[in-house]
Amino acid sequence: MKKASTSVLRPEIRIQIRTLLAKPFLVAATAAWCFAGGATALASPEGGQIVAGQGQISRPDATSTQITQASDRIAIDWQTFNVANNESVNFDQPTADSVALNRILDQNPSQIFGAINANGQVFLLNPNGMIFGESAQINVAGLLATSMDLRTDDFMSGNIQLEGGEGGLIHNQGVLQAAPGGYVVLAGGAVLNEGVILADLGTIQLAAGSTATLDFQGDGLLLFEVDQAIADSIVGVDSA
Numbered sequence: 095m096k097k098a099s100t101s102v103l104r105p106e107i108r109i110q111i112r113t114l115l116a117k118p119f120l121v122a123a124t125a126a127w128c129f130a131g132g133a134t135a136l137a138s139p140e141g142g143q144i145v146a147g148q149g150q151i152s153r154p155d156a157t158s159t160q161i162t163q164a165s166d167r168i169a170i171d172w173q174t175f176n177v178a179n180n181e182s183v184n185f186d187q188p189t190a191d192s193v194a195l196n197r198i199l200d201q202n203p204s205q206i207f208g209a210i211n212a213n214g215q216v217f218l219l220n221p222n223g224m225i226f227g228e229s230a231q232i233n234v235a236g237l238l239a240t241s242m243d244l245r246t247d248d249f250m251s252g253n254i255q256l257e258g259g260e261g262g263l264i265h266n267q268g269v270l271q272a273a274p275g276g277y278v279v280l281a282g283g284a285v286l287n288e289g290v291i292l293a294d295l296g297t298i299q300l301a302a303g304s305t306a307t308l309d310f311q312g313d314g315l316l317l318f319e320v321d322q323a324i325a326d327s328i329v330g331v332d333s334a
Contacts, residue, residue, distance in 0.1 A: 136205055138181050141173025146250050149194075161194060163187040163214070169195040169246045175218065177208035179229040187214030190235040190273065195219070195249050203262055206230050215276075219244060223262020223282065226289065230268025237272060239264055241282035242306065256281060256306040272296050281306055 138159050142151045147168030152160045157180055161170070166188060175198040177183055185194055192214035198204055204224035208231070210216065215236035218224060223241045226232065241261030248255055264282040266289040272278050277297040280287065285300045 136176040136178035136181075136207065137174070138177065139172050139175040139183060141171075141199075143171050145169050145171050146246050157181045159183045161185045163192055163194055166192050167195070167250055167252075168193075169197065169249060171197050171199060174198070174200045174202075175204045175206075175220065177206045177210065177230075179207040179227070182209040182211060185210075185212035185214060185216060185234075187212060190214055190276075193217060193236075193249075195244065195246070197244075197246075198224075206232075206268070210234065217244070217249075221258065221261040223264055225263075225265040226268040226270065228267045228289070230266075230270075230289075232268065232270045234271075234276070235273045236276045236278070237270060238279045238281070239266075239270075240280070240306075254307065258305075266291065 138153070138157070142159075142161075144151070147166075148164040149168045149170075150162045150164075151170070152162070154160055157178075159182070161168075161184070163185060175196060187194065190213060193216075194212070194214065195217045196219065198218065198220035200220065201222060203222045204218070204220045205227065206224060207227035207229045210230075210232045212234040214234070215238075216234050217238040217240075219240055219242070221241050221243060224239060226239075240256060241264060242256035243258045243261075244254065244256055261283045263284045263286060264280045265286045266280060268289045270278050270289065270291045272293040273296075274294045275296050276293055277299070278291050278293050279297075279299045279301075280291075281299070281301045283302060285302050287300060291298050
């Protein structure tokens, strides 16, 4: 089992870890302080529109959002994607190989303090970044959380080319868990992990850079290449 402990990643190259940690911790502390003030005012994801693939978005009750995916790949544009600590977002997908792309158009970072559950794979894209708070519980077959961009046409054709990594901070304080053999990828202009990341017999990647390529052929994540990223892109990840 792989478990990720505290780590900070930024796109500087050949910088000692001690120097690398200092500035991002200050940035992360400021971000967390700003997020905390608005945590109680969060609402469920809003303005979801399916732009490719087939499926349905519903609200079974006041605290849950349901995405029922009918095609192997689905792309959804959201006006906001926030999850309060008493809320959940649930993806019902055809298989564990199915992927749901969630493009978040909010001008603010996404704040995820509740649960995201999926039997398949979930991509969360917000160029302004996102925080998984201490109460966040993510249980999926695979997770990509990034401030980079991915063209919808490329996604639907299976070409996972991420670009524009000068975006916001990806900050984890919660529990991100992939199914056995699955993956968790956090990628963006800066990445900070202060929580727990689990991927039993799977893959964990934390990377900061400007572009990245993901290859999902075969079993899970076989290839993850980042341009302009620091060499040790999994600092703070222990194998057990």
